[in-house]
Every structure is written in structure tokens, then in C-alpha cells.
Amino acid sequence: MPHYTLAQTDLIIILVYFCIVLAIGIKVGTEAKGTEDYFLAGRSMTWPFVGISLFASNISSTTLVGLSGDAYATGISVFNYEWMAAIVLVFYAVFFLPMVLQSKxxxxxxxxxxxxxxxxxxFFSGLTLVGNILIDTAGALYAGGILLKMIFPDIPLWQSILVLALLAGAYTVAGGLKAVIYTDAIQTILILIGAIxxxxxxxxxxxxxxxxxxxTPENMLSLIQSADDTTLPWTGLVLGVPILGFYFWCTNQFMAQRILSAKNIQHGRYGTLLAALLKLPVLFIMVLPxxxxxxxxxxxxxxxQVYPTLLFDLLPSGLLGLVVAGTLAALMSSIDSTLNSASTLVTMDFIRQIRPQWSDRTLMWAGRLTAFIFMVLAAAWAPYIENFSSLFQYLQNILAYIAPPVVAVFILGIFWRGATATAAFYTFIVSLGISFYLIISPIDMxxxxVAFMLFVICLIIMFIISxxxxxxNLQDIAPYLWKIxxxxxxxxxxxLLPWYQNYRILAALLLVLTIALVIVWR
Structure with missing residues (x-):
């Protein structure tokens, strides 16, 4: 077993990295002129930044620590969440993204x-805020806390988590989404170099x-598992994973905010497909290790502990510092993303509605204060994740109760003109009651x-009440309906475009590549 210690050179590299990130956040923060600049990066992001930021924001909460740990304990079927994300993102780019961007x-x-x-x-804003705190931010803080705990074993886990929260919160509070996206670009480079x-x-x-x-048992090296598998049965892969994926990638403010920052539909689509492409190598550089x-x-x-152990056992001094900085960067990328999205939700969905007379500058400061408060709340909750069998299981279990009503309301709202406002609201309310009951009195499923069962129930409720x-009024909702x-x-x-600029051709190639990967490792 390796000794979890960092040489002075490693510590200097990590310190320099965080100083650079903080400097970027402060500089960008001074350039923000209003709410659109602060919360949506001025809607000016080009496709490489959109795609890289999507990938970097997701990578920390479900990969470096969570994926390698689950592969070690239960097998590579955990990668099914990653390749399914590629398919979900293609669906999003084709059907959903244009309406979202055009709505402004x-x-x-x-x-x-x-x-x-x-x-x-x-209701959805409140639900998303709870998810941002309990799932996304707290999960990333816990993963980072584990790494710091291994390096500094005498420091309690909660103190390591608090340090990470303060570091990530500092440049997020200062710079807003543009700072998050620019630092994500740096972090992604470090993440990929380290993982490779x-x-x-x-x-x-x-x-x-x-x-x-x-x-390793043969079934642990296969993506597709039997229907009675306790970790990820093929029935759950087909029925449940797409629901969790659609919620996370298409409706969660934490991820969707990057797409909302795109300068136009074309850049939004290219960025979404780039993020989908980057999910596929995860099998080789984060799961198989x-x-x-x-x-x-x-x-x-x-x-x-798998991924931190790999780092300290295999890497020499100097390179270790660079890769540890990259690993912490991955974790902080999720933290900064969720803090920014939480502040956007509170400021734009609640404060601006209650105080419409407030200026853009006042709303920006309200967003900064909100990000700070959520940073503290997430840091307080994160240590309790230790009670779950693994980080990844914690994340997915909670999503199973949150995602179904959201997906049902969005899907029917986009594809069925008959879906009514009253039906959507009561679908949320009834599903919340059912979820609380299942959490208190869990069933053997x-x-x-469970996610698919709740999804079907929500569809039925939506249909009946509608x-x-x-x-x-069809005229009012027409811009938010998909039409052939x-x-x-x-x-x-x-x-009029060459084939390599045609998003449909790119999406088709991406689907072929994804299916081929699944077939090889089935």
C-alpha cells in the first residue's frame, strides 16, 4: 500500500494552481456588467467551452472517485451511465436544445x-436546489474530502470538506458562470492528462x-448484466438509466446552464455533442483502472479509496502534484457549477420575482450571497455521505426519487400539446408524497x-388530470412544443453545410461509435 504523502514540490504545484484559478475568478468577476454576464456568461460561449464545461462539471461527481470505486467493487457495468449519457445528449441536441435556447x-x-x-x-426550482445541495455539491465535496483525508490523515473529514468548499466558493462567488467555464477548460486538461x-x-x-x-469474475468485466443483478440489471439499464440521464443532462440547472450560455443554437449543439463524445473514453481512463x-x-x-490510492502509488513527485491538482480540479468543477446554478435559481426564480425593482447589480450581489450560503450548507451535509456504501450509489439512489416527475413533466410538455399546467403541478405534488413514503418504507426493488415505476405513475397522473x-392556449405554448x-x-x-458541420451526421456517427463500444464490452 502506498504512503499518502505529498512532497514539497507537489504542494507548491497545487498551491500555484489554486492561485491561478482564484485570480481568473476575481478578474472575470470585475468584468461582469449585469445578471446575464454573471449568471449566463453573457450568452457568448462558443462550442468548445460549452462542451468542455459540460464534461468537466459532470466528471467530478460521478467519475474519478465514484466510477473507479464502483468498478473495483461491482464491475464495469457502472460505465453504462456514461455511454447512455451520450445517447441522451444526442436526443437533447436534436429535439430539446433549440426550444430552450430560443426561449432566452x-x-x-x-x-x-x-x-x-x-x-x-x-416547485421545480426548489426541488433542484435541494438536489444541488444534497447530491451534486455535497457529493463532490465528499469525494474531495476523501482525497485530502488520505493525504492529511490527522485532519478530520469535515475540515477537509470545508477547505474545498471555501476554495471553490471563492472564485465562483466572485466570477459567476464565465469564471466557472474558463476554469473548467483548464481543469479538463488536467483531468484528462492525469487519468490517461x-x-x-x-x-x-x-x-x-x-x-x-x-x-475478476467474468460478469464484472461486462457492461450488460442479468435481470437479477443487484448493481445494474439490464432491465434497469433500459428502463431507469435513461430517466436519470434525461433529468441530469437535460433539465438539471447545474448542467443546462452551460448550454444556456451558448452564443447560438449551432454552438449549443456542437458543444453538447462534444460533451457526449468525451464521455466514451471514460471507460478506459476512469473505469478500467x-x-x-x-x-x-x-x-x-x-x-x-481506489483512485486516490492509484495516484499515490504510481506517480512520482512533481507529476503527482500536477495530477492531484487535476483531481481536485475535477471535484471543484462540480462544486463551482452547482454553487453557480443554485445562486442563479434563487436569484432569478425567487428574488427577482419578489423584488422586480432591484437593479442588475443588486441581483448580482444577491447571487453571490446565495452561492456562499449554499456552499456552507453543502459542506455541512457532505460528511454524512460516508454512511452510504459508495459515493456513486449515493448519487444514483437519490436521483431515482427526484428525476421521474421532472422527466415526465418535461417530456409530455414538449411532445404533447394537451399537457396542462394543473396536471404538471399535481404530478410534482403526488410524486413527492410517493417518494417520501418509499424512502420511509422502502420496497424490495x-x-x-423504482425510478421507472415512478415515471410511469407520473405519466398516468399527467394524462388523467390533463x-x-x-x-x-395553443398560441401561448407553441414556442415550447416540438414540431416535425x-x-x-x-x-x-x-x-448548405459540409458534412462535418452537419450536426445530424455528427450525431449519427456518435451513436454508431457508442453502440460499437457497448457491443465490444457487452
Whole structure:
């Protein structure tokens, strides 16, 4: 087992990195001229920044620590969440993204108000805020706290978490979304360099893949599992994972805010497809190292220790500091994203509605104060995640109860003109009651099956109440409905572009690549 210590050179590298990130946040913060600049980066982001920021913001809460840990404990089927994300993002780029960008909303709950009414907006905004604190921010803080705890074992976990929260919160509060996106670009480079180097060194040390197959059951090296698998059955993959994926990538303000910052639909689509593409190599650089660790470290007490152990065992001084900085960068990328989205939700969905007379400058400061408060709340909750079997299981279990009503309301709202505002609101209310009951009195069912069951119930509630209540004014909701005419109009525009600029061709190639990867590792 390695000694979890950092040389002076490593500590200097990490310190320099955080100084650079903080300087970027402060500089960008002084340039923000209003709420659109602060919360949506002036709606000026080009596709590379959109895609990289989407990838970096997601990577910390479900990958470096969580994915390798689950691969070590239960097998590589955990990668199913990653390749399914690629398919969900293609769906988003084709059907959903144009309506969201054309609506010029600040938040996804605001989009719900446009389609339904204010009741759904406030309910969904509150639900998203709870998810941002308990799932996204707290999960990333916990993962970072584990790494710091291994380096500095005498420091309590809660103190390590508090330090991370203060560091990430500092440049987020100062700079807003533009600071988050620019630092994400730096962080992604460090993340990928570190993950690739660790994967190569781990593979060299185990002396061939045969060493992994010798100590790992065959089913743990397959993506598709039996229907009775306790971790990720194929039925849960088909029925439940798309629901969680649609919620996370398409409706969660924490992720959608990056797409809302795109300068136009074309840049939004290219950025979304880039993020989808970056999810596929995760199998090789973040999941399979967890499988290799079964050879290298067969007796780890906690699967969430896998990735930190790889770092300290395989990397020399200097390079270790760079990669640890990258790992912390990945974790902080999620923290800064959720803090920024939480401040946007509170400021634009609540404060601006209550105090419409407040100036842009006042709203910016309200957003900064909100980000600070949520930073403190997430840091207070994060230590309790230790009570779950693994970080990744914690994240997915909670999503199983939050995602279904949101997905049902959005899907029917986009594709069915008959969905009513009253139906949407009561779907949220009834689903919340059912979820609380299932949490208090859990049933013997896999959480992915629970997610699908709740989704079906929500669809039924939406349909029945919509049929019994007054239909919405079609003219009012037309901009938020998907129509086949949109594709027909796009076809004329796409004929003028070379194939490599045609998002449909790029999306099709991405789907082929994804399916091929699943077939090879099925």
C-alpha cells in the first residue's frame, strides 16, 4: 500500500494552481456588467467551452472517485451511465436544445413556467436546489474530502470538506458562470492528462490484462448484466438509466446552464455533442483502472479509496502534484457549477420575482450571497455521505426519487400539446408524497426499477388530470412544443453545410461509435 504523502514540490504545484484559478475568478468577476454576464456568461460561449464545461462539471461527481470505486467493487457495468449519457445528449441536441435556447430563459424552471405556470416553476426550482445541495455539491465535496483525508490523515473529514468548499466558493462567488467555464477548460486538461497517465501506469504495473481476468469474475468485466443483478440489471439499464440521464443532462440547472450560455443554437449543439463524445473514453481512463486495482490493491476497505490510492502509488513527485491538482480540479468543477446554478435559481426564480425593482447589480450581489450560503450548507451535509456504501450509489439512489416527475413533466410538455399546467403541478405534488413514503418504507426493488415505476405513475397522473382540466392556449405554448416542421426547416439549412458541420451526421456517427463500444464490452 502506498504512503499518502505529498512532497514539497507537489504542494507548491497545487498551491500555484489554486492561485491561478482564484485570480481568473476575481478578474472575470470585475468584468461582469449585469445578471446575464454573471449568471449566463453573457450568452457568448462558443462550442468548445460549452462542451468542455459540460464534461468537466459532470466528471467530478460521478467519475474519478465514484466510477473507479464502483468498478473495483461491482464491475464495469457502472460505465453504462456514461455511454447512455451520450445517447441522451444526442436526443437533447436534436429535439430539446433549440426550444430552450430560443426561449432566452435564465433557468430551466423558468422554461417550465413558460410551458405551464408559476406553480411548476417554483416547485421545480426548489426541488433542484435541494438536489444541488444534497447530491451534486455535497457529493463532490465528499469525494474531495476523501482525497485530502488520505493525504492529511490527522485532519478530520469535515475540515477537509470545508477547505474545498471555501476554495471553490471563492472564485465562483466572485466570477459567476464565465469564471466557472474558463476554469473548467483548464481543469479538463488536467483531468484528462492525469487519468490517461494513471491508466497507462496501472496497466504497465499489472503486466497485462490477463492479470485482471484472473482475479475478476467474468460478469464484472461486462457492461450488460442479468435481470437479477443487484448493481445494474439490464432491465434497469433500459428502463431507469435513461430517466436519470434525461433529468441530469437535460433539465438539471447545474448542467443546462452551460448550454444556456451558448452564443447560438449551432454552438449549443456542437458543444453538447462534444460533451457526449468525451464521455466514451471514460471507460478506459476512469473505469478500467478500478478493475486493474483489484490486482494491485485487493484489500482496500473502501472502494472510494481506489483512485486516490492509484495516484499515490504510481506517480512520482512533481507529476503527482500536477495530477492531484487535476483531481481536485475535477471535484471543484462540480462544486463551482452547482454553487453557480443554485445562486442563479434563487436569484432569478425567487428574488427577482419578489423584488422586480432591484437593479442588475443588486441581483448580482444577491447571487453571490446565495452561492456562499449554499456552499456552507453543502459542506455541512457532505460528511454524512460516508454512511452510504459508495459515493456513486449515493448519487444514483437519490436521483431515482427526484428525476421521474421532472422527466415526465418535461417530456409530455414538449411532445404533447394537451399537457396542462394543473396536471404538471399535481404530478410534482403526488410524486413527492410517493417518494417520501418509499424512502420511509422502502420496497424490495432496485432503485432503477423504482425510478421507472415512478415515471410511469407520473405519466398516468399527467394524462388523467390533463384530460380533466382546461386545455392550455395553443398560441401561448407553441414556442415550447416540438414540431416535425422544425426538422424540415433545418434540413434546408443543413444542405448548405459540409458534412462535418452537419450536426445530424455528427450525431449519427456518435451513436454508431457508442453502440460499437457497448457491443465490444457487452
Amino acid at each position: 430563459v435564465y433557468t430551466m424552471p423558468e422554461f417550465l413556467q413558460r410551458r405551464y405556470d408559476a406553480r411548476s416553476r417554483y 497517465i494513471v491508466s497507462i501506469l496501472a496497466y504497465r504495473k499489472i503486466d497485462g490484462w490477463e492479470a485482471v481476468t484472473a482475479v 478500478g478493475s486493474m486495482s483489484r490486482v494491485l490493491y485487493p484489500d482496500l476497505p473502501n472502494p472510494d 432496485h432503485f432503477l426499477h 384530460r380533466l382540466t382546461e386545455k392550455p 416542421r422544425r426538422l424540415q426547416e433545418e434540413s434546408v439549412e443543413l444542405e
